[in-house]
Amino acid sequence: MLLLKELPTEHSLRQFAARYPNINIPAIVDFVVLLRASSDISQALDKLLAKHGLLQGRWWILILLLRQPNLTSSPSDLAEKAGVTKASITGFIDSLQREGYVSRVEDEIDRRKYVIRLTEAGLKKLDSTVPDYNEKIESLMNILNPEQREEMLNSLKTLVNHLELLR
Structure with a gap:
């Protein structure tokens, strides 16, 4: 389960990139979106089974x-x-x-x-x-x-x- 309901904003991503210039922001965003989707699907399945x-x-x-x-x-x-x-x-x-x-x-x-x-x-x-x-x-x-x-x-x-x- 992903303990991050709100995905990062463009502003927060720019701040992140400024602090960590070697970070691949698009890869991080894609990964977080994948985790969010997985978590949301799992929660929806929980509700269905409940x-x-x-x-x-x-x-x-x-x-x-x-x-x-x-x-x-x-x-x-x-x-x-x-x-x-x-x-x-x-x-x-x-x-x-x-x-x-x-x-x-x-x-x-x-x-x-x-x-x-x-x-x-x-x-x-x-x-x-x-x-x-x-x-x-x-x-x-x-x-x-x-x-x-x-x-x-x-x-x-x-x-x-x-x-x-x-x-």
């Missing part, structure tokens, strides 16, 4: 489980696929289990372990949420024509493939 009683973290866990052939996964696999820590995944699982959307069941191979299973209630939650989610995402993405979408995706992939430059 209408269905979900948060993004919980939503993506349900989606990850739905993608599994038997609707089950280990907590560590879910954490890896979601890109979160094991502690975070435990919190997501606990809240989803309280709602009845997932259950913890013994691993059939190793009874010392357990797996997370998407329940019938979890499937019903997805069934009631996905149509609205799809409609809203489709409406947003259809603002761009196919060429614009392809250009956007290619540009984003290029940036993601070079994130090591920020490290």
